[in-house]
Amino acid sequence: MSSATNPAFRYLGIPQAWLKASWKPRLPPPKTSGFLLISSSLLSLYLYDRHQCRKLREKYVHELQHLSQAIVLDTPNAASWMPRRITVYGARIPEDVDVDRGAQWFKKYVKPMLIAAAIDYRIENGISPGALGRKIASDIHNERIIRAAQNAEAFKQPPVSAGMPGFQMWHFQQHRLEGANLILGRASLKEYLWGLKKGYREPLPLDALEEDERLSRQLDDEGLFDLTDQSDDLLSEGLRGVTEQIRMTDDSCPSPTPPDPHPSQQPEKYSNWISNLSPFSPSHLAAQSSESSTSSPAVLPPSPLPKTTTSPSCSFRSPIGMIWWPLKLYRFFNRRQDVKKGAEVVKSLIVGRSTPIVPPTDLSGLNQYCGWLPADQDAEVPIDLSIKMTGSPHLDFLCPEAEQHLRRSYKKAFRNITEERALYRQQLKERLTEARKTQLSTDTAELKSDSTLPEGLTEVRLRQEALSKEKKWRNDLEGWRILRTGSGVCWDAEMAQSLHVYEL
Incomplete structure (x- = not known):
């Protein structure tokens, strides 16, 4: 039989036993059979799920595609139209590797439906826990200041019509609240409500300092850079000599504008009749400045929430940790559920009805952290890690699963941050003492600071480093108070009349 076999098959690498008439195929070994069975099953599940995702996406896109061909006008006789636009809020999940996980989910499962329906969107993403809430509150503060300036008596808004410069921005501001706010997940809902409460209900001082300057003064008041408990080596004769020399140099400098011994001989800068008639005279300017200072308040009172704000929520979940790996594996082979969720969100925005948000019935499930209380009052807010419900289906969204x-x-983040801050402040005293001693020796020897001072050991650099670290720690603690387990959501009584939710 072997002699009748064509030798070409042997040179092709085909076993001779396969070419025999008596050969019968056999099953592979048990381990190989198990590997092939598991691999083929997982591959089949993956291909089937992605095929269903494409079919569902094409189906929903076909259902919403007719909306892109309709002309949307502000009024029946409007000369221009404003595209429909929504704002997407995505907060960063604490201790998550991906910064924009919510935005990625939105672009993959919601964005195709929005594009098919010709709905524009704008993404607001928080890069750290609490960053989204601070961004929302800051934008609302700026809006309140601009609105207060426009409501002043001296301000007159010129008429703006189509085709004029600035019409597009003015038109967008007029119709900004007519859209919807899409909330991605439980963390985004917490930061969104906290930002609304802080932005609208917080008294806003107009003469407040910048954040960095205010924080720098607070650190100085706390005595972070004081070395009163150290020895008097820093107040040596060399330092005293340097300060005395600087003082003598300042005293010896001539005055740039010496006083005139005969002031009566100088001609008057303004005559009396010109000063009385000119609106730009010093007396008139002083009177106008005093009137404006008395008419404009130093602190803006809390403003009511706009009643046109709508906020549908999206059931986006992202469990973190090894304990949730089975759930994440199940969702990996069941992405068609995410496609359905994205389509339901878009449908609720288009054909859904807007209903007022349901107020909470149990106040124990609310977050009492405001963010604008003083440090001593804010520290008295109790910290409870137990999960409590509010009784509102809108406020208890994705709770307690999320x-x-x-x-x-993340429950230990408060303790870790406080311990890290205490250790850094303890080391800062030693580094600050060494930096001042090195600076003192450099000044007395009249040497260049570049050749003697080591890198990063000047007092200015230490102050900048302490300021940046303190700012980061405070932001992390603020985000922890908003997003921690059992923190609840922020609530204000006016939200029951102002916030609405789209539902199918």
């Missing part, structure tokens, strides 16, 4: 999906190590 609260349980956080890392258990």
